[in-house]
Amino acid sequence: MWYEYPIPANYQKQKETIKQSKKWIESLESRDLIQGFAFNHYYPVSGTLNIRFDCIDEEKLKIIRKELEREVKRLVPNYVLEERLWDAGKTPEYIYKAYEFGSRCAFLFWHIMHACA
Numbered sequence: 001m002w003y004e005y006p007i008p009a010n011y012q013k014q015k016e017t018i019k020q021s022k023k024w025i026e027s028l029e030s031r032d033l034i035q036g037f038a039f040n041h042y043y044p045v046s047g048t049l050n051i052r053f054d055c056i057d058e059e060k061l062k063i064i065r066k067e068l069e070r071e072v073k074r075l076v077p078n079y080v081l082e083e084r085l086w087d088a089g090k091t092p093e094y095i096y097k098a099y100e101f102g103s104r105c106a107f108l109f110w111h112i113m114h115a116c117a
Contacts, residue, residue, distance in 0.1 A: 001054070001056055002036075002038075002053070002054050002085065002087075002089070002096050003052065003053050003055060003064075003083055003084070003085060003086065005050065005051045005053075005083055006049070006082055006084075007048065007050070007051065007072055008048055008079075009047065009048070009075075009076055011041070013075055016075050017049055017075050018039055018049070018051075020071070020074065021071050024067065025107075028053070028064060028067075033063055033064055034053045034054055034055050034060070035054040036053070036054035036100045037051070037052065037054070037100060037103060038052040038099040038102070039051045039106075040052075052096075
């Protein structure tokens, strides 16, 4: 199940949040807490960044929630965790995977850019 966590933030905070969360998000996967991840900017439409995780285990979700709140509060101190099923779980899996692919490409791009710098 894909869970979505909206983070109200302006465009700059959205970029900072994603960049600063990159290693943490990748660690969730390496620790087998998630099966996938995606993020989406909605600025300037709504001023919201959505971070999404594919996870089916309630115990793992508890860890994700706690760590997410800690990570986000570093940049958005007044952040209050909100969780919902991404699109109420109605979207076909290939759409979720397309968003995930785009997010992974962004992480790969940043990795390549840092390696070349």
